[in-house]
Amino acid sequence: MNKQISGDLAIKVLEQIPTPVMAVDTDLKVIFMNAAGCKFLGKSFDEIKSLYCYDLFNSLHCRTPECRMKKVMAGADICTVRNEVKINERTVYIEYTAAPLKDDQGNIIGGLEYVLDITERVRQEQKLREQSRTIMEISTPAIKLWDRIVVLPVVGVVDSVRAQQMMNTMLKKITETSSKVIILDIQGVAAVDTAVANHLIKIAKATKLMGCRCIISGISSAVAQTLVQLGIDLGAIITNSTLEDALSDAFTLLNLEVIKKK
């Protein structure tokens, strides 16, 4: 049915598609580039005609076995991949689809490719990644409460990723402040099951290895009940119901005393 479209119309459609479309021969010399493609490169078609496409685009895949154009010409499936191109020292993120170009008999005589500029999308993704990292960081704050006492309030759900993050933050903070006591306040943790308890035990063990005592505070009556019913032994970890008690325990460990002014 495509045959019914006249050649002129087909060329007009191709020329006016608002995304770069390119065709190359088997040597990767450009044999066609539509208007959007020429604009993308900032050159006229006469300038780029018969040049090698890898000289024009300088992408990450160019001159490597990653080049999808070569792959499809060798018989691979049509595929769409991400890439980065360098045009006039400017990096553009693109997504290109490569397909073989066949003659009437079905012989491969080259390749064709269309390109989507995804710079905006990539930028959004980077922003999202940064934001999620920020959220991760603010979700596990380690606060220096007193000389050599650090408190880590935990709010929300503790999964293994979060637990790892907590451990890293704590261990880093211990080295930074050379703390002797670290208080893990789990008042804001919704539910404590075996997995969460194991994470807490692990964190306590790691801090002990660093030479720091770990106090777990904010254990509610419900949590105490579950822990006992589940048969979890917190071992030598000091536990408290409130942060206040934990702080007073920490003072005792550091041989400190709070005295009222007379």
Next chain:
Amino acid sequence: MQIVNDCLIFNLNEDLDDDNVRQIQKEIIEKVKGASTKGVIIDVSAVRVINVFTFSILRDTARMIYMLGAKVVFVGFKAGVASALVDLDIEFGDILTSVTMEDGFELLQSNVNISNE
């Protein structure tokens, strides 16, 4: 090895591996035996990688020193080392650790005093 305040201090090098850890153990034990000291500090703050084997050797060293009548404190385990060892589910036993050298001395002092009383 250095001697400060009647304590032996050993600094372990960055490249602690399965081959040289036994040699280090032997050296430490010999020195401790010869010095008749009450306190030993093993500084591990330079060691970047500790595996199950090297850690078990270090722990055994601590036990041996203890049998020789001295207390031992490991100082300055790196954060990465600590979290890796915990992930490997190693039993730490009753080794003494501290973040800084100063704390290590304090810990030794308190322990030695208790044993003297």
